[in-house]
Amino acid sequence: xxxxxxxxxxxxxxxxxxxxxxxxxxxxxxxxxxxxxxxxxxxxxxxxxxxxxxxxxxxxxxxxxxxxxxxxxxxxxxxxxxxxxxxxxxxxxxxxxxxxxxxxxxxxxxxxxxxxxxxxxxxxxxxxxxxxxxxxxxxxxxxxxxxxxxxxxxxxxxxxxxxxxxxxxxxxxxxxxxxxxxxxxxxxxxxxxxxxxxxxxxxxxxxxxxxxxxxxxxxxxxxxxxxxxxxxxxxxxxxxxxxxxxxxxxxxxxxxxxxxxxxxxxxxxxxxxxx
Numbered sequence: 001x002x003x004x005x006x007x008x009x010x011x012x013x014x015x016x017x018x019x020x021x022x023x024x025x026x027x028x029x030x031x032x033x034x035x036x037x038x039x040x041x042x043x044x045x046x047x048x049x050x051x052x053x054x055x056x057x058x059x060x061x062x063x064x065x066x067x068x069x070x071x072x073x074x075x076x077x078x079x080x081x082x083x084x085x086x087x088x089x090x091x092x093x094x095x096x097x098x099x100x101x102x103x104x105x106x107x108x109x110x111x112x113x114x115x116x117x118x119x120x121x122x123x124x125x126x127x128x129x130x131x132x133x134x135x136x137x138x139x140x141x142x143x144x145x146x147x148x149x150x151x152x153x154x155x156x157x158x159x160x161x162x163x164x165x166x167x168x169x170x171x172x173x174x175x176x177x178x179x180x181x182x183x184x185x186x187x188x189x190x191x192x193x194x195x196x197x198x199x200x201x202x203x204x205x206x207x208x209x210x211x212x213x214x215x216x217x218x219x220x221x222x223x224x225x226x227x228x229x230x231x232x233x234x235x236x237x238x239x240x241x242x243x244x245x246x247x248x249x250x251x252x253x254x255x256x257x258x259x260x261x262x263x264x265x266x267x268x269x270x271x272x273x274x275x
Contacts, residue, residue, distance in 0.1 A: 002067040003248045009034050010256060029065040036061035036068055067248065078238040081141060081160075082231055089163035090230035091182045093140075094223045095120040095192060096156040100215055104207050105155050113144060113155065115199045120157050123192035127183050128165055134183065136165025136174040143237040149263040150274050151246060160233050180226050189222040
């Protein structure tokens, strides 16, 4: 039995009946998790061919947020992405947005998550296309995270990026200029900021005026680091692509009032407890 699934199962009926405001996506996730491997989803009867013994197995929900079902999806995604890795160096590039934008993201997550993905990817390609920096088209795959290590709302995107790109005619491989450096992150961040503001103004004109003007002049954060062959980064992202934000292994205790869990402090890399 999953500790997390058990707790969600106890709390879900009250939440679904209105004790918490839920989005349609959250409501569907809770319904699927509470029905997973129960009579609500039916099942299969397995009969031994050499005896009269039978076993019954309930169906899984296969929802990406289900603590019981994420393992299979994670393994499959890891295998697919690992098979696509090229024999070249890779980088992990992370885009975050200023904290003052988080309320806007909560208001229109459907739109702003798309803008975060689209404009960060476009910013990467735009800077990489500059001849003196690389002059080529990058290849990368990204994963959206909407929480930090303490499970606080913190939308950001991780990209696994090849250490080089294709020339404009698609016939030549252009290596990154340095093994520990892909692109100037300050330039990428400035391009991302400019593009994101323009996209927000055009797509959600009612939200744009609510963002402090200094947001569009301040420093945005883009982080880039070497990632070797890329395999370890694929495994890292896989934890969040097909599974929930927290696993049973991190849960210290859980009851109807509180969940206590372990996390790694990003600044010190020390293990801590969140309550």
